[in-house]
Amino acid sequence: AQSVTQLGSHVSVSEGALVLLRCNYSSSVPPYLFWYVQYPNQGLQLLLKYTSAATLVKGINGFEAEFKKSETSFHLTKPSAHMSDAAEYFCAVSDVEGNKLVFGAGTILRVKS
């Protein structure tokens, strides 16, 4: 069975500071990994995905994530936070066919001015 653990239900950073959202996964098969962002009362928007190609994945809005198999991690980073980054972020894992996305509990990112 696949599972995702997101460390920290709330993360607070200052505007301009580094954003680091942590995600660890468990999977018995080579995983596909995703980061989605959700703004209040909206659906999910895909930020980036890892599908067994390059381990460093660049996404939209300046975000990137690095797949580390040895650490079973897929942490999301952004060098400089903007106020508009305040949202909830979900890490998810699926099998190679893209079925059954399993989501982490989510991390709410707060950006302070």
Place this chain on the structure above:
Amino acid sequence: GAVVSQHPSWVICKSGTSVKIECRSLDFQATTMFWYRQFPKQSLMLMATSNEGSKATYEQGVEKDKFLINHASLTLSTLTVTSAHPEDSSFYICSARDGGKETQYFGPGTRLLVL
């Protein structure tokens, strides 16, 4: 590209009534659509997977007779909550996947409130 819409965005109904939610892929053909439920301050939980022209596959614990899913075309799936009760109040989100591709694209969600 890869836009998914849902209708309605909000629905309030009385206990015992049925509610239908539509999910449409606007610019691609969705061979597979998924329905999720999200309770306040919680993550998304997969309810069911539907392939066009086939019966939906429900996750454990999801009542198939209560949550009727129809995926009659490559661009439309519907979720009907039958005899809704207050505990069914939630945020329902659909996603769609183009056949052969691994990414799911999500709709904006439908907030259901059952009084």
